Amino acid sequence: MINKMFLMILKQFIKKPFTNLFPLARIPDHLTAILKKVEAGEAKINTPLPTPEGFRGRISYDKGKCIGCRLCIRVCPANAISYIAEEKKIMVHIDRCCFCAQCTEICPVQCLSMSDEFLLSSFDRKKQVVAGSN
Amino acid sequence: MAEENKTYTIPIGPVHVGLKEPITAWLQVDGERIVDVRIRPGAIHRGIEYMARERNPIQVIYLAERICGxxxxxxxxSFVRVVxxxxxxxxxxxxKYIRTILLELERIHSHILWAGVACYTLGYDSAFNLGMLLREKVMDVLEAMTGNRVNYGVGTIGGVRRDITPKVAKAINEMLDYYNREFSYFYNVVTEDPIVKARMRNVGVLSKENAIRYCAVGPTARASGxxxxxxxxxxYEAYEDLxxxxxVPQDYLGKVHGDVFDRxxxxxxxxxxxLDIVKKCMDGLPxxxxxxxxKPAKLLSLLKEAEGVGQSxxxxPRGDDTHAIKLTKGEENITWWKVRAPTYANAMSxxxxxxxxxxxxxxxIINSIDPCISCMERMLVVDEKGSSTMTTKEELIKLCRDKTRRLMHR
Structure with missing residues (x-):
């Protein structure tokens, strides 16, 4: 049966894939094993594409700059920011964050910013908290 | 032959492979023929309007965004307009122009997604894949413009948060060329296929009179003429200038059937x-x-001092989306907020x-109105005893008045 759809499918044989490629062509038998192999340099995966301009990823926080004004807590839609009263600093819970970047806009000293990091899932809950370095 | 008119009840849902979201349809069938239907929503109520009452308008923007994906x-x-x-x-x-452009880009991706899914429901998977391929371009443009593929997070009260840079303008113009070149393939492939026509013509007919009587909105109403x-x-927004x-199908095909094919x-x-509106907006972008x-901090204090009721x-993409809100002076959080998503009106038909x-x-037929069940469910009656009861009009009015009295005495 030759109709228009058939011609379209034939055309797609010679075209490049339109969407982004998966990391691997097939599902591996063991996911962590293949990731270890990639780290050791024995296997190769398709690297993720670069993030677009203006991408909102994991929040980074400059603790030294923060003045503890608590404006970010007032605008956070997901209640992802908690206040540490002793230090007069904040703590961002990434597992609750909805990546709206409203806190980075309201911050009067620009101590919060959005990074490009997006692979955030982890078994360790302590990694899901951004509390600044110093 | 004594039980000639016996009908059987078949439930579709609450969770079913043919549905994207949970809703129950109880079908009364006589053989293969559907005699009567009862639609029973209530499986995916999320209490968004209640959650909004402990948040200020800036926070509710992102809550409103998550009503529908x-x-x-x-x-x-709709929400920022009511505020x-x-x-x-x-x-x-x-x-205003940037909002219009984003609204139309969203309509393009929603409609192409629906058209693809309608083909998938029929079992025409190659057309579904073609639709998904076409949709990828507009998703790329949205990603370049806002940084996200869904839930863009660019609207704010009194404007938008991201501007159209020359790079984005180039991407939009490329997208317009791409669709003007490629989209007709998809359209022709589907509409010229005799099997698709046989599956969609005269299926799920909604006449013009019934569309008026049951208050259909959006593309469902327009497909009924x-x-x-x-x-x-x-x-609203920049549509005032355009x-x-x-x-409506009668302008193009000469006749209205009001069936799935017309939708x-x-x-x-x-x-x-x-595509035409986006092009006009790009040309006339002021x-x-x-x-x-x-400054969001100033906006927040401005909103705290506001008093009033807003409606919009x-x-x-699916029909009329109505929001209403009340703000009270001196209170940072919104007093109440009401949403009516288009599926609520369309599900009646x-x-x-x-x-x-x-x-x-x-x-x-369920898919043909492009249902968005989780948008629609705004109210849920929970009976503590766990039994199902019917409430008459008088009882409802009594409940309503009792609540007023409770609030008065608090």
Whole structure:
């Protein structure tokens, strides 16, 4: 049966894939094993594409700059920011964050910013908290 | 032969492979023929309006966005418009145009997604893949413009948060060329296929009279021949400067059937219309600021001092999206917020569409109004004893008055 759809499918044989490629062509038998192999340099995966301009990823926080004004807590839609009263600093819970970047806009000293990091899932809950370095 | 008229009850849902979201349809069938239908929503109520009451308007923007994943920007625009209506915050013209462009881009991706899924429901998977391929381009443009593929998070009270840079403008113009070149393939492949036509023609018919009686909105109403489109009848944002005519099948095909094919046709033609609107907006994009108040802290104190009720209706990809809000002076959180998503109006006409159809057509008919169940469910009655009861009008009024009395004595 030759109709228009058939011609379209034939055309797609010679075209490049339109969407982004998966990391691997097939599902591996063991996911962590293949990731270890990639780290050791024995296997190769398709690297993720670069993030677009203006991408909102994991929040980074400059603790030294923060003045503890608590404006970010007032605008956070997901209640992802908690206040540490002793230090007069904040703590961002990434597992609750909805990546709206409203806190980075309201911050009067620009101590919060959005990074490009997006692979955030982890078994360790302590990694899901951004509390600044110093 | 004594039980000649015996019917059987078949449930579709609450969770079913033919449905994207949970809703129950109890079908009364006589053989393969559907005799009667009862639609029973209530499986995915999320209490969003209640959650909004402990948040300030800036926080609720992102809550409103999560009412629906497909028409998220329509819900944002509707929400920020009610706040602007209640507080009297003006919107700069450039922000109005950017909002319009984003709304139309969202309509394009929603309609192409629906058209693809309709083909998938029929079992025409190659057309589904073609639709998904076409949708990828508009998703790329949205990603370049806002940084996200869904839930863009760019609307704010009194403007938008992201500007159209020359790079984005280039991407949009490329997208317009791409669709004008490629989209007709998809349309021809589907509409010229005799099997697709046989599956969609005269299936799930909603006549013009019934569309009026059951208050159908959006593409569902337009496919029944009703000339109604909020962009045309009560223009908002930049639609005031543009001339948008409602797409009705009689203008193109000469005759209205009000069936699934007409709903497909209307959505495909609206994609072309949206491309045209985006082009006009890009040509006439005014210069100027994109926000009325660029400092969110000032905006927050402005909103705290506001008092009033706001209302707004806009044309979301599925129909009229209505929001209403009340703000009280001195209180940071919003007092109440009400949302009516288009599916709520369209779901009323389901039983009419189901009459005398086959069971095999049921998933297609359910999908044909582009349902978004989790948008629609705004109210849930929970009985503590766990039994189901019917409430009469008098009882409801009594309940309503009791609540007022309770509030008075508090």
């Amino acid at each position: 497909i028409c998220s920007f329509a819900h944002i625009v 602007e209506d209640a507080t009297g915050i003006p919107v700069p013209p450039r922000a 009703l000339r109604m489109d909020l962009r045309w009848s009560s223009p 001339e948008v005519e409602p797409v 497909f046709f209307v959505r495909v033609m609206e994609v072309y219309q949206s 210069d100027g600021p994109i926000m009325h108040e660029s 209706s806009i044309e979301a 389901w039983p009419i569409m189901f009459k005398d159809q086959e069971i095999a057509d049921a998933p297609l």
